[in-house]
Amino acid sequence: MKETFHGLKKAFSLLVTCSVILAGCSSAGQPQTKSQDGQGVAGKGGTLVIAAPMEPDTLDTQLSTWVDDANMRMYDNLLARDASGKIVPHLAEKYSVSEDGKVWTFNLRKDVKYHSGEPMTAEHIKKSIERFVAISPNKSLIGPLVKVEAPDPYTVKITMSEPYAPFLSTVSDFMGALDPTRLDKLGDKFGDDPSGTGPLIFKEKVRGASVSYKVNKEYRWSPEFAENKGEPYLDEVMFRFIKDDDTKMLEFKKGTIQVFQQVPPHFVKELESMPGVGIAKNLDIGIQYLGFNNKNPMFQDVRVRQAIAMAVDRDPIVQYAMNGLAKPVFGPLPPTIPGYSEKVENIAKEMYARDVAKSKQLLAEAGWTDTNGDGILDKDGKPFSPELLVAGEPVLQQIAQILQSQLKEVGIDLRINVTDLQTLRDRATKANHDMALLMYGLADPDILYLMFGKGNSRRLHYENAELEPLLVKGRQTTDVNERLQAYEAVGEFLVKESPWVPLYSKEVVTAYRDVEGFKTSTSTGIIFQDIKLIKK
Amino acid sequence: MQKYLLKRFVSLLGTLLGVSILVFLMVHMIPGDPVRYIMGEYATDEAINAMKVQLGLDQPLIVQYFDFLARFIQGDLGTSLMTGITVWEEIVNRFPITFQLACYSVILGSVLGVLMGVIAAVKQNTLLDRFIIMFSLIGISAPGFWIALFLIWVFAYKLGWFPISGYEGFFSLVLPAVTLSLLSIGNIARMTRSSMLDVIKQDYMRTAEAKGAPSLSRVFSHGLQNAIIPVITLIGIQFGSLLAGAVITETVFALPGIGNFAIEAISKRDIPTVQGVVLFMAMIYTVVNLTIDIVYSFVDPRIRYE
Numbered sequence: 001m002k003e004t005f006h007g008l009k010k011a012f013s014l015l016v017t018c019s020v021i022l023a024g025c026s027s028a029g030q031p032q033t034k035s036q037d038g039q040g041v042a043g044k045g046g047t048l049v050i051a052a053p054m055e056p057d058t059l060d061t062q063l064s065t066w067v068d069d070a071n072m073r074m075y076d077n078l079l080a081r082d083a084s085g086k087i088v089p090h091l092a093e094k095y096s097v098s099e100d101g102k103v104w105t106f107n108l109r110k111d112v113k114y115h116s117g118e119p120m121t122a123e124h125i126k127k128s129i130e131r132f133v134a135i136s137p138n139k140s141l142i143g144p145l146v147k148v149e150a151p152d153p154y155t156v157k158i159t160m161s162e163p164y165a166p167f168l169s170t171v172s173d174f175m176g177a178l179d180p181t182r183l184d185k186l187g188d189k190f191g192d193d194p195s196g197t198g199p200l201i202f203k204e205k206v207r208g209a210s211v212s213y214k215v216n217k218e219y220r221w222s223p224e225f226a227e228n229k230g231e232p233y234l235d236e237v238m239f240r241f242i243k244d245d246d247t248k249m250l251e252f253k254k255g256t257i258q259v260f261q262q263v264p265p266h267f268v269k270e271l272e273s274m275p276g277v278g279i280a281k282n283l284d285i286g287i288q289y290l291g292f293n294n295k296n297p298m299f300q301d302v303r304v305r306q307a308i309a310m311a312v313d314r315d316p317i318v319q320y321a322m323n324g325l326a327k328p329v330f331g332p333l334p335p336t337i338p339g340y341s342e343k344v345e346n347i348a349k350e351m352y353a354r355d356v357a358k359s360k361q362l363l364a365e366a367g368w369t370d371t372n373g374d375g376i377l378d379k380d381g382k383p384f385s386p387e388l389l390v391a392g393e394p395v396l397q398q399i400a401q402i403l404q405s406q407l408k409e410v411g412i413d414l415r416i417n418v419t420d421l422q423t424l425r426d427r428a429t430k431a432n433h434d435m436a437l438l439m440y441g442l443a444d445p446d447i448l449y450l451m452f453g454k455g456n457s458r459r460l461h462y463e464n465a466e467l468e469p470l471l472v473k474g475r476q477t478t479d480v481n482e483r484l485q486a487y488e489a490v491g492e493f494l495v496k497e498s499p500w501v502p503l504y505s506k507e508v509v510t511a512y513r514d515v516e517g518f519k520t521s522t523s524t525g526i527i528f529q530d531i532k533l534i535k536k
Numbered sequence: 537m538q539k540y541l542l543k544r545f546v547s548l549l550g551t552l553l554g555v556s557i558l559v560f561l562m563v564h565m566i567p568g569d570p571v572r573y574i575m576g577e578y579a580t581d582e583a584i585n586a587m588k589v590q591l592g593l594d595q596p597l598i599v600q601y602f603d604f605l606a607r608f609i610q611g612d613l614g615t616s617l618m619t620g621i622t623v624w625e626e627i628v629n630r631f632p633i634t635f636q637l638a639c640y641s642v643i644l645g646s647v648l649g650v651l652m653g654v655i656a657a658v659k660q661n662t663l664l665d666r667f668i669i670m671f672s673l674i675g676i677s678a679p680g681f682w683i684a685l686f687l688i689w690v691f692a693y694k695l696g697w698f699p700i701s702g703y704e705g706f707f708s709l710v711l712p713a714v715t716l717s718l719l720s721i722g723n724i725a726r727m728t729r730s731s732m733l734d735v736i737k738q739d740y741m742r743t744a745e746a747k748g749a750p751s752l753s754r755v756f757s758h759g760l761q762n763a764i765i766p767v768i769t770l771i772g773i774q775f776g777s778l779l780a781g782a783v784i785t786e787t788v789f790a791l792p793g794i795g796n797f798a799i800e801a802i803s804k805r806d807i808p809t810v811q812g813v814v815l816f817m818a819m820i821y822t823v824v825n826l827t828i829d830i831v832y833s834f835v836d837p838r839i840r841y842e
Contacts (some may be wrong), residue, residue: 057619063620065573065574065576109552123697137574137576137579138576139583140579140580140583188620189620206703206792207619207621207626207630207792208630208791208792208793208796208797209702209703210575210702240790241790242701242702243787243796244787244788244790247789250688251700251701252702254692254693256699256700325667334830340836365694420568421803422567422805423567424566425569426567426572429569429572450577450578455580456578456580518709
């Protein structure tokens with residue numbers, strides 16, 4: 001069960017992948033914390049120990065689909081996002097895009113140095129980006145890139161064959177500087193001894209157990225949201241990969257771990273009541289959804305899809321299965337990412353507020369009625385009894401049961417099939433299923449192109465000739481307001497067509513203790529620069 | 537003896553060959569696409585296919601199997617698709633932890649288990665006997681993760697005698713070894729007890745008593761030496777399976793052992809890693825079994841391999 005749970009998280013790798021850690025958030029952690037007994041002084045030095053949710057496959061983030069604090073903080077990106085998800089300067093002081101939206105120019109900071117002491121230049125950025133394009137599993141996120149140029153040591157010019165708006169998101173999540181000397185020396189094995197310009201310096205990894213870093217004391221080029229502009233306080237940071245949640249909890253309570261990332265919902269109450277423990281909650285950039293196999297004849301009729309959306313009540317799912325640590329979502333995008341529109345969300349909310357009578361009526365119009373009086377709708381002698389694929393995570397199984405009882409009320413007999421995540425994904429990708437409980441997320445609205453664009457719809461199998469130009473417009477419009485409007489059109493279309501039922505965005509919970517100045521958010525990650533350990 | 541060893545060795549190779557076919561078929565038959573996993577959710581189909589060609593996963597199964605076998609014979613267990621680290625390197629890093637853990641828990645389990653079994657048999661139907669049976673039953677039936685968490689809570693969290701989790705040398709392995717040995721103690725104690733009870737009823741035991749042999753020597757050299765054979769088999773099986781890694785214990789104590797590694801590889805559909813690790817485990821298991829069979833002949837002179 002545990003394994004599947006972790007597998008599951010990985011599955012959402014893209015979510016985590018791209019966005020990673022990084023997208024908007026609802027609240028950052030409280031900066032002030034006292035140690036458990038209220039004693040102790042915050043000061044310089046010490047090792048911060050973090051229980052991370054999963055061990056990254058490799059520390060070479062260009063090769064990994066799992067990118068989070070545990071492996072990406074040796075590197076800086078050209079741009080960053082602040083806690084609200086807004087894009088801010090980082091390695092690039094400023095950037096501009098040409099009139100036709102095809103040429104991006106980044107002006108670099110001049111004071112950035114690698115861990116080795118070598119100054120960073122535009123050539124290095126070019127080299128890193130070219131490597132990303134050549135080898136990264138996420139390379140498609142960079143868009144229709146034609147060439148990268150370094151006209152002078154502090155300018156990077158990137159040319160696209162057509163306008164590609166999500167590029168800014170990719171730049172703030174992936175595009176940074178890898179140590180060029182190491183790259184030459186290690187090549188594909190860069191992950192064995194990685195180095196960059198970031199706040200953490202690689203020290204040691206123990207496969208299956210931990211990764212340790214030294215804190216980069218020379219680091220003076222934090223993005224503007226870090227308060228400490230001088231030398232960082234911490235000496236070292238260690239990420240531990242403990243799979244068992246109970247073990248993690250005991251380590252945290254004992255104080256041997258100061259930061260507990262992705263706290264499971266059922267622990268949150270207990271931690272909130274513990275003195276000296278701070279809790280940061282950040283709304284995820286992903287959406288959990290009930291997905292139809294839109295190639296399946298059962299779901300060809302839009303009325304059936306709409307009826308199922310109307311039969312679902314998100315409140316018990318959020319309250320009971322998620323312990324209140326989620327926000328119901330009705331529209332295609334969560335409020336945490338650019339492109340989210342309140343207007344679309346409200347339309348969806350109005351259309352799909354739970355309405356059993358209307359749902360039944362729509363199903364009847366589509367030809368599904370209960371002719372034999374067994375309480376299950378049927379059509380042409382076949383009962384409406386779709387199979388729902390669910391991964392083994394207990395929370396998801398609970399949600400499946402809630403959905404089962406809600407759909408029962410409109411006469412649909414949901415057959416729950418709990419399977420491991422790889423099997424689930426395999427069947428969903430091959431369209432060899434009826435329904436599946438899945439998740440998607442990316443820090444950019446282009447996620448909708450990746451979910452529904454031509455040739456991309458591998459989970460929902462929903463493509464539409466009317467939708468395609470709307471999605472393409474969204475990814476090609478670099479003006480922020482015009483882009484938002486483009487996604488409103490996409491959103492309205494999708495809400496009407498209902499190719500899936502969005503359920504909620506979860507709160508990502510981080511617990512911390514014995515630290516001062518601790519802040520984290522889905523878009524910034526942990527801000528190591530500001531953290532002081534409290535010594536007792 | 538030599539002929540026997542040769543025969544056993546050949547059958548060991550046969551077993552491994554069988555295991556290799558089974559593992560190979562299983563990892564290739566179960567649903568789930570490792571390439572999709574490496575490439576991430578939104579990789580295009582062309583990119584996926586290109587990667588499959590690069591990894592040789594587009595070849596017919598039979599070709600892939602012989603390729604895998606050929607490399608295995610040359611000592612190459614394969615390279616992880618996910619991490620790019622060779623399976624052998626991972627095993628070299630992780631097996632020592634699993635090995636130590638297995639040794640400590642088997643030693644603890646056999647010493648205490650045999651002792652308790654003997655005591656229970658000699659003191660049959662007394663309160664002590666009942667207590668030992670009860671204890672064994674608890675050891676066998678309590679779920680491993682529960683025992684593990686209970687021990688952590690008492691001895692690491694409350695008393696602070698041991699680290700809660702992780703591996704930093706011998707002390708980190710005490711609680712996991714105790715957790716694992718509880719199961720062995722239960723099994724071994726019960727087996728020893730019933731085997732001893734059979735032996736105690738034998739004529740030669742009465743003879744020994746009649747000729748006035750001291751009771752300790754009677755129990756151990758006359759009794760236990762005859763009763764120990766099935767117990768050794770059991771200890772061997774326990775040791776073999778412990779060497780394949782104790783997944784739950786390793787998970788709860790966050791030990792980077794081999795069991796944890798295998799499970800992770802399976803959940804990620806890391807084909808070469810699963811194949812390599814399972815074959816390695818099968819090898820260990822069969823070698824341990826062979827060793828146990830040889831040990832019999834030393835313990836019991838009646839057993840001779842010709």
